[in-house]
Amino acid sequence: MAASKPAVPAAFTLEKGSSLGRDALRRLAKNRAAVVAGVVLSALVLACILVPSLSYWRYDQADLATGPTPPSFQHWMGTDYFGRDLLARVFFGGRISFAVGLFATLVSFFIGITWGGVAGYFGGKVDAVLMRIVDVLYTVPFFIVVILLMVFFAGQEGPLFKGFKSVLSVFVAHPEDPSYFPIFQILIVFAALGGISWLTMARIVRGQVISLREQPFVEAARSIGAGHAALIFRHLLPNALGPIIVYTTLTIPEVMMIEAFLSFLGLGTQEPLSSWGLLAATGADSMDLYPWTLIFPALMLAISLFCFNFLGDGLRDALDPRIRKD
Amino acid sequence: MALLEVHGLKTHFSTEEGNVRAVDGVSFHVERGEVLGIVGESGSGKSVTSLSLLRLIPSPPGRIVAGEILFESSPGKKEDLVRVSEARMRAVRGDRIAMIFQDPMTSLNPYMHVGEQLVEVLELHKKMKRPEARQKAIEMLKAVGIPAPQQRIDDHPHQLSGGMRQRVMIAMALLCEPDLLIADEPTTALDVTVQAQILELIQDRQKALGLGVILITHDLGVIAKMADRVAVMYAGRIVEEGPVDVIFEDPRHPYTIGLKSSIPRLDAVRGGTLTPIPGMPPSMARLPPGCPFHPRCAHAIARCKEVYPDEREIPAEDGRHLVRCHVEDLAAGSVAS
Numbered sequence: 001m002a003a004s005k006p007a008v009p010a011a012f013t014l015e016k017g018s019s020l021g022r023d024a025l026r027r028l029a030k031n032r033a034a035v036v037a038g039v040v041l042s043a044l045v046l047a048c049i050l051v052p053s054l055s056y057w058r059y060d061q062a063d064l065a066t067g068p069t070p071p072s073f074q075h076w077m078g079t080d081y082f083g084r085d086l087l088a089r090v091f092f093g094g095r096i097s098f099a100v101g102l103f104a105t106l107v108s109f110f111i112g113i114t115w116g117g118v119a120g121y122f123g124g125k126v127d128a129v130l131m132r133i134v135d136v137l138y139t140v141p142f143f144i145v146v147i148l149l150m151v152f153f154a155g156q157e158g159p160l161f162k163g164f165k166s167v168l169s170v171f172v173a174h175p176e177d178p179s180y181f182p183i184f185q186i187l188i189v190f191a192a193l194g195g196i197s198w199l200t201m202a203r204i205v206r207g208q209v210i211s212l213r214e215q216p217f218v219e220a221a222r223s224i225g226a227g228h229a230a231l232i233f234r235h236l237l238p239n240a241l242g243p244i245i246v247y248t249t250l251t252i253p254e255v256m257m258i259e260a261f262l263s264f265l266g267l268g269t270q271e272p273l274s275s276w277g278l279l280a281a282t283g284a285d286s287m288d289l290y291p292w293t294l295i296f297p298a299l300m301l302a303i304s305l306f307c308f309n310f311l312g313d314g315l316r317d318a319l320d321p322r323i324r325k326d
Numbered sequence: 327m328a329l330l331e332v333h334g335l336k337t338h339f340s341t342e343e344g345n346v347r348a349v350d351g352v353s354f355h356v357e358r359g360e361v362l363g364i365v366g367e368s369g370s371g372k373s374v375t376s377l378s379l380l381r382l383i384p385s386p387p388g389r390i391v392a393g394e395i396l397f398e399s400s401p402g403k404k405e406d407l408v409r410v411s412e413a414r415m416r417a418v419r420g421d422r423i424a425m426i427f428q429d430p431m432t433s434l435n436p437y438m439h440v441g442e443q444l445v446e447v448l449e450l451h452k453k454m455k456r457p458e459a460r461q462k463a464i465e466m467l468k469a470v471g472i473p474a475p476q477q478r479i480d481d482h483p484h485q486l487s488g489g490m491r492q493r494v495m496i497a498m499a500l501l502c503e504p505d506l507l508i509a510d511e512p513t514t515a516l517d518v519t520v521q522a523q524i525l526e527l528i529q530d531r532q533k534a535l536g537l538g539v540i541l542i543t544h545d546l547g548v549i550a551k552m553a554d555r556v557a558v559m560y561a562g563r564i565v566e567e568g569p570v571d572v573i574f575e576d577p578r579h580p581y582t583i584g585l586k587s588s589i590p591r592l593d594a595v596r597g598g599t600l601t602p603i604p605g606m607p608p609s610m611a612r613l614p615p616g617c618p619f620h621p622r623c624a625h626a627i628a629r630c631k632e633v634y635p636d637e638r639e640i641p642a643e644d645g646r647h648l649v650r651c652h653v654e655d656l657a658a659g660s661v662a663s
Binding site: 124215217225226235 | 380382386417418419420424425427428429432433434435436438446447451495498
């Protein structure tokens with residue numbers, strides 16, 4: 001620390017103030033684990049975007065004559081039971097896994113934070129009603145709901161799919177094309193995951209806001225005439241940012257795990273689409289014979305979960321301006 | 327016409343111990359350009375009074391149950407702040423009536439730059455655009471004696487010292503040129519040397535802007551330096567009120583007399599002892615009947631235990647001197663100590 005001090009004594013240089021964002025980035029850059037995690041995650045996301053489009057092999061191009069082969073020059077991650085290139089399938093699956101994580105997290109971020117913030121800030125009856133709704137939703141057995149949703153409402157003949165097709169007809173020429181059905185099923189999974197992902201966030205934010213609400217700076221903000229919205233969104237929620245960020249970065253991998261589990265059970269992503277969970281599930285069935293079909297998707301899942309956790313930790317530290325600069 | 331007139335203000339809290347009458351029938355007034363000091367022990371209702379003026383009492387459990395707060399928001403126009411809408415109240419807060427809090431360490435939002443917090447006030451009340459508001463904020467930081475305000479405005483509160491933060495709080499309070507400033511123990515959390523600077527700053531701004539100031543403190547030294555008039559609070563009521571010289575030289579309420587004789591003095595005899603007021607302030611949930619001070623009062627008579635004393639005016643040369651005590655022939659000299 002002493003070595004990094006400028007030659008000019010501090011008294012002669014006026015310290016330039018800096019913004020929260022810039023400060024945070026600088027502090028984040030000092031956290032090696034977070035930087036590595038960020039770089040690896042970005043590389044993974046980029047690969048998921050690019051690889052399926054650039055790869056010579058298509059993710060759904062079966063070659064029964066080849067069958068399952070271990071990693072080779074032609075197929076870097078080998079091929080699966082149907083001779084499909086695993087590399088293309090893994091990175092295509094990454095798209096869906098990341099998308100599910102991102103969507104559910106956005107829902108949790110916007111609905112959960114607002115819900116919890118409002119409940120915590122107003123307290124009393126508002127709090128009671130809002131949090132009882134959360135409690136009720138918590139008690140709903142999630143997997144049963146998803147199963148029921150998939151079995152009874154999300155079938156090919158179900159009303160939901162008909163609705164989906166009529167929406168789809170606005171955008172595409174042939175909505176009756178059966179290849180749209182898996183996409184529709186993924187949307188159902190998205191909705192279900194989004195529906196539960198914000199509950200814990202709402203509880204966390206509510207708890208934070210309740211403890212912050214009594215802080216003098218909130219009273220001071222009220223004394224300058226700030227309204228409810230300004231108090232919640234400008235004064236209270238930014239102060240709860242630490243736990244929010246950490247929980248958000250934990251939500252992404254958690255949701256990816258749930259998606260993987262649903263796919264594992266055959267309720268989430270459906271063939272010929274792929275996701276890391278689905279790939280791991282099919283890989284696990286044949287791990288004695290073709291271990292690479294399990295190892296690669298599982299590795300991807302594990303790496304991204306690790307990275308999200310490290311990044312979340314780093315972001316929490318970096319976003320707190322009270323932590324000293326050096 | 328007075329800037330602020332408070333009549334019979336009662337703020338009660340419902341708690342598990344019962345109905346706490348934190349402020350129980352307080353009346354006072356503040357003129358433009360005048361400093362009213364409110365003194366009292368912890369729990370005497372000083373802060374609740376000041377928060378009631380801005381309707382910042384957390385509700386529930388608190389509630390203003392009676393009284394009126396007449397505020398002259400524009401010349402000749404009186405508003406009863408107890409009855410105006412919440413939206414109107416928000417427009418008054420920070421604009422016409424501003425407040426400085428006790429602890430500058432925790433009264434600024436740690437996540438916002440000092441500048442953003444200042445700009446927020448101007449955006450709320452003056453509908454100023456950002457660059458203009460920022461310019462005004464820099465000027466105001468300069469006016470409250472913050473060096474290099476262009477740089478400091480982008481600092482986070484934790485980068486400033488306690489005194490600087492209190493200066494920022496004062497700058498924030500004065501940005502909209504309010505008519506009334508409520509300072510709730512503005513120097514309690516500061517070092518003694520910084521205290522003097524902050525008090526001088528408040529006094530300087532008060533004179534320059536012709537502010538009405540309500541200064542709440544338990545420090546009689548601060549009152550002597552700053553106030554024009556003093557109100558002494560005990561157990562949720564004002565027990566004595568008058569011009570500062572009169573209160574210090576000719577206090578008539580045994581509580582005020584006790585407060586005065588418990589101040590350490592530089593010119594006192596070495597080795598002499600201070601005379602504290604015996605006992606503790608009563609629990610606000612279980613006030614003694616009659617005059618709540620009677621269990622601690624050396625002059626209490628039978629009537630003190632039964633009847634709360636009415637306001638009595640004592641002839642004084644400049645201004646009204648009011649006291650609530652049954653014992654009429656009490657004067658500073660008559661208290662043997």
